[in-house]
Each structure stands twice: as C-alpha cells, then as structure tokens.
Amino acid sequence: MNEPIRDRLVSLRRSLHRHPEPAWREFYTTARLVEEIRAIGVDELAVGPDAYDPADRMAVPEVRRLASWDRWARDRGADPDLLDRMAGGNTGAVAVLERGEGPAIGLRVDIDALFIEESLDEDHAPVSEGFRSEIDGTMHACGHDVHMTWGLAVLEAIKESDFSGRLVVFFQPAEETSGGGCPMAKSEFADDLDYLLAAHVGLDHPTGEVVAGIEKPLAMCHVDATIHGTSAHAGKAPNEGDNAMHAMGTAIENAYGIPRHSDGMTRVNIGYAEAGSASNVIAEEAHMEAEARGETNELMAYMKEKFERTVKSAATMHGCRADVEVVSESPRADSDPELQALVSEAASGVPGIDHVLPAADFGASEDATFLMERVQQDGGLATYVIVGTDHPTSHHTPTFDVDEDSLEHGVDVLVETIRELERRHPVPHVDEGTDVGDVADPEGSE
Template identity: 85%
Template sequence: MSEPIQDRLVTVRRNFHRHPEPAWREFYTTARLVEEIRAVGVDELAVGPDAYDPADRMAVPDADLEPWLERARDRGADEDLLERMTGGNTGAVAVLERGEGPSIGLRVDIDGLFIEESTDADHDPVDEGFRSEIDGTMHACGHDAHMTWGLAVLEAIAESDFSGRLVVFFQPAEETGGGGCPMARSEFAADLDYLLAVHVGLDHPTGEVVAGIEKPLAMCHIDATITGTSAHAGKAPNEGANAMHAMGTAIVNTYGIPRHSDGMTRVNVGTAEAGTASNVIAERAHMAAEARGETTELMEYAKRRLERTMKSAATMHGCRAEVDVVSESPRADSDPELQALVSEVANGVDGVERVLPAADFGASEDATFLMERVQNDGGLATYAIVGTDHPTSHHTPTFDVDERSLEHGVDVLVGTIRELEGRHPVPEVAETADAEYAEADE
C-alpha cells in the first residue's frame, strides 16, 4: 500500500514538475496519474480514447508525438497504457460510485508549456532539486499543483463515507484550448449536478481564495497559410505573387478590425513566418493568430472578421489563404449558488485568510466547455482560484508555487464536495447572502 497522497502532497507535485509534457503529449504524465489512481482504487477509470471521442479533440499536433511517446517509454511508463494513448490520446477520467447522492465533477488540467525553466540558483526548483528534466518544457502555470489536488481529493473522498458520484477529469491540452471540448462531450460529463474547476495563483496570494471567476473571455486560435508564386526578386519580381507581402497586409489589417459596440474584443497575430532567401519572392507564409471576446458572440464576430481579413489580404496580392480554426472555447460564468457555498467552505479552512466571492478572470480557459455543458443540462458550475505566492507571473521561466497552497486547495475542494453532498440540491442564493460575503471581505 503506497503512502497516502495527502501525506505527500509536496512530493507528488514535485514529481509532476520534473516531467512536464505539452498538449496531447502527456504520455508519462497520464501513466503516472493512472498509477496513483489505481492505488487509490476507483470504480471506473477511462484513459485516452475511452475517456472521450478522439475526433472531438482540438489543436492536435501533426507531428512531434513519437519522441514524447518514446521518452515516456524510456522513463518506464506502462506499455499497455502507451499503446492506448497512441496518436496523442492522453488524459484520464476517474469515477467513484458511492450510492445515492449528487453527481459532482472536478476538472484539473495536466499539460505543461514550451518554456525553458530557469537555472538560477535562487529558483526553488533548482535549489531544491526538482527543476524540469525536459529541456524547453516546464510546468509554468501550476498544472502540477492541479494534478496533485485532483489525486488528493479523489483519495480523500474514496476514503470517506461520501454518498453520491464523483467524476474527476484529468484534462489534457488546456494550454492550447484543445482538451476541454472532448471531455465536455464525453459520457462522463452527462447528468452532472455540479462541476468544480480550479486554478492556482493567478496573482492571488497564498491564503486567498476566489470562490468563482466571472467574465472569462471566449477564445479561438487560428492558423493561416498564404500561398503565392515564387519568382526571382531581381530578374522577374513581376512574375511572382508575394506571400510575404500578403502576410504583412494581413497583419496590419488584423489590428484594424473594428471594435464592437456590444463589448470588448481582442485580436492578435502571435507568430509569422515567410520566405527562404533575400532574392526570392516568398511563395509561402504562415501566421498563428487569435481572437477573443467578452462573450461567445463577440468572439465569433472577431473570428469572422479575422478570417475574412486573412483571405482578403491574400486575394489582394494574387495569393490564396487557407484559414483553420485550431481550437476555441466559449464564455461561461460561475454560478452564484456555488460561489456562495465555496466561500463558506473556504472561510473555514486553516491558512485561508481572505475569501473573494468572485473575481473577473480576464483571460480564457477551456474548462468553460465543461461548465457550459453542466449548466445547459440544468446543473451548477464554478471555477475557483486558490491563491499562491508566485515569484513571477504565470508562463515565465521562474514561475513557481508556494507549496502551502497545496493543502489549502485540497481542503477547499474536499469541503465543497462534502457540503454539496449534504445540501443537494443547493438552494438559490439570496441577495442578502451575497452582501454578507462582500462585507466579510472588506
């Protein structure tokens, strides 16, 4: 029998931190999760294509999967699991069936980022020996902490007298917006009464908890490839159709997309590549761009304008453009009933000094697919934040978490699940309750 996860939160988190894997390449990560889940003992465990329909995935890389699969194999990942994850079908869903009671989902994400972790001696993972072992990749957003929470909560509920159903989604590919959709469309997301999603930090310090985010931005990622005609830049430039020139026009015009009177929108071209030599008219250009909106409808507006801009710029220069929506996610807000309950639970957790009933998110998250699915089916959802002191911002080489927050997260989530069990169905929140929480936080 392995040592309880709740007694080794720091160790579990650091082991995940050493082995970060980016979206749809989380082979070793999934294998380690499965090992821990099996030790806990669950009623159902689905891995990869058994957890979702692979056709529903977004932003799946065309190449680069095999080296990550081999790396996982070299590190001792279970061969049967690797076989099931062929093609990048990573992630898992664990289910506890404990009789009559509410059906509750918990979503945690598992992927890392293409960032080279700092080697500075004062960076704690360096100083304490758990820096990423994979060059160019790190857990720079706290997903190592999220996985630890998911496992510890699963264990705590499995060992309790909980009555109901708990479904824990260990979701791949959050950073690319690719994994939330297949999880949300899966059978495991059906008929959930409640969904909890959670993130560490996000500029909230250790000891602070946000009971539920509001106003996450709807988002889409777009790839655009412009194809023209190559020619000699000196001898016969008139014979070419300049893909690079078309790309430049597309970039300039993208930032000229009109704002919308109904609310905020965002557009950005993040990468742009073209050309082979100074004396060659570029035949091909590629851009990666995104559009965001305060609502799903506003994101759709920005997305349509962005697609049209790319195609029009190509046509203007005698080229053609292929525009693909790689991934996208809707807006979904936390439900006030769950915000109130999480606030109440968090106020009673040791080490939590301040509870915010709500906070604007200001970014995007594909957990909104699961939130939307549950809400559309008549359930309630919230996306909580458990604060942590982090020396630098998320997605930076020196990002780290204050490991005191690991226990805070487990206690908030386990406490919320047990309260949902006891209070199901959760009553509507009275306006006076909202005011009471607001006064308590001032």
C-alpha cells in the first residue's frame, strides 16, 4: 500500500468490489478502509462505536445474523482487534484531517453492498477481468465500491496538499437500509461543519457528466409487518384457523390501492413476503418487508400511516392481528443552490468532464439526507453530487458495473470542490428560490 491511491484507483476499487458486505456487516470492508486510512495518516480516526452512538443505529440485524460475517472477515485476515471493536455490527469509520484555520468540510461516502447475486456472464467485466464478488448472494451493485475509492483518494489528495481547514470523511455503513446516516449525523464529527458534500456514481448520468446537486430526494421509511393468526388443519377443520397468509394477501392488495396524494409523489412497495409451513396447515404467521416514500416528509408520513392502517385492518378482517414496525427512515433534504453553483464551476474545469448539470431531480431516497439536514440546520450548506458513469445495466441489478474513467473524474471533482470551498469560504447564503445560475463567484472568476 506504499503506492499512492491515485495511482491505483482501479485496483483498489476492484479489490473492494470483490468483498461486498451488506448493512452493518461491513467488517472486512471497514478493516480494509482503516488499513488505507492509517497508511495515509490522519489526525483522528474513529471506528465503529467511536464514530457514533450505536443506540442511534437503525435497521440493525439480529446478532446471530452477524456472526458468519465476522468469521468471514477474520478468515480473510482482517485485523482481529478492529473486528472486536466492531462487535455487534458497529461498522464504518470517520477520518479527520486538521489543517489549521479554514472551513470545516464533511465528505460522506457509503460502504455497504446489496443482497444480489452477481452475474456469471462472461460479458460482465468483473467476471471477464477477475474481480467478481467472492461472497455468494452479495454484490456491490450500486457503486459503493467506487464511493469508498473516492473517499480514500480525496483524503490522500487533501492530506498531501496545502489545504487549510478541517476535512471530515464519513465512511458510512448501512445506506441501503437507511440505517447508518442518522448515527453519523448525530455524532460529534458532524458538529460545526460549514459544508457537507455527498456523492454518488452514475444514476443514469453518463461518463463525463456531473450533476452539481440533487433536488427532491424522496423521504422514505422501511417497514416490517408481521401478521399473527391461528393454525388449523386445512382439510379437517379450516374453520378453526385464522389465516395469516390470506390476511397478508389482502394487505398486499390493499396497500397498492392506497390513494396517491395531490400534494406530490408517493410510493409504496412490498418487496419481501413469506408465510406458512405446509400445504395442509392454515398459516399461523406471515411476514412482510415494505417501504413507503413521499416527495416530502409529510407525504412519506401519510403513506406510512396509510400502510400501517391497511395492514392492521386486513389482519382484523381475517381474525388476525398485526405488528407493524418502522425499522428505519430518512428525510428529504435538497442541495443548497450556493453549493450547486460552486460545484458547477469547479467541475467545469476538470479534465474529462464535458457536461455539468446544475441540478437534477433525484427521484429515489438516500440517508445522506440526515447529514445534509444536520449541517443545514446548523447554518451550513450541503449538496449531493452525481458523477456520471456509463453503466451497462441499471443500479441494483446483477450486471451493474461502472466505467472506471469515472474513478478519476470523481476524485478530481471532489478535490477541486473542496479547494474551491477553502478559497471562497465563507460561501454566502442566498435567498430560497434563487436560480443556481444566478449564484456567481463574487469576484467573477471563470
């Protein structure tokens, strides 16, 4: 690891791609990140429970579901002392550079993977070039391997520069379940940040394109629902049972019939459902995992309340009862136009970037919004940047991959933005509703 990260962006990204770990199971990933961060040399490094309060985590798996992931990391040589510190799924890290007077800038990158089996198709580059996931059923199918590479490379570049100020890099776990953004936002490391940058690769924007700041991310909640019925012999005495599976079917059908709202976009989806034990047994229990989204926090709350009512009503209709639990959620937070304008200017001068969009609607959800909201509420500015990449198939699919030119693009855009924030600090606030194009450099630099 003596070779600079900037000279091994591709190999580092591919190494991370081979070892994907889902939310709160990122044991090996965190250990690998810490190894790189220690080689860079930072002024403060907090791992797991030292980076946040574990009580603030959301969507944490049962401890028994974590043990195999801990063993897997140990078998592959992860530092056992680090793994002990991450016991209970307290993964992730925060790295801090203190470089004298200047702005306090946060950079958030996410580190978790998805429960997706990566393609074995020889046309899939990770297969043909030998860096396919080594963990069955798990894959970096959303580019978080790229994001981690950016985070490390930016940290190294700023460390080696004459930057003056404070840089805090959040290597955040559990984005896919909206479980890790909240504890990071509540931590001491989010205190007194002047600016917060979050970044994502791709999202249907091609290589060479940058979106300076997203708008209209959907507020979202993950909801688990369990319906409790009464089992009975399906042939001899079906009337003696209360069919949890039938109740679940009614709940699913009715959930998709929840009225949309005139105030804006709403979404509901049941992504996982299971029930029953045998064909001749009335199902005693049924379980669903769902999500509700809305264009605003209020619209998400509307969908969440309607979904809970729908499930409980369906259970009652069939003589059952339902437990509904919100396991995680994330708010809406829009990018600030001041930073959108600054990122637009910074990105325009980066080699390989030929198109910059000041803003774009996001249309999905992200728990980086917790950090964005925290910084904005404290008087700072935040933006969520998209660095385009040509990806052959959509995010969250078995054949997702990236154009590795975007590795260098992302590093350059983020480093240039951080240096520009240093030069222009304090970036003045503008009135709400100001067009991004109207927020110009006060000195008129090109």
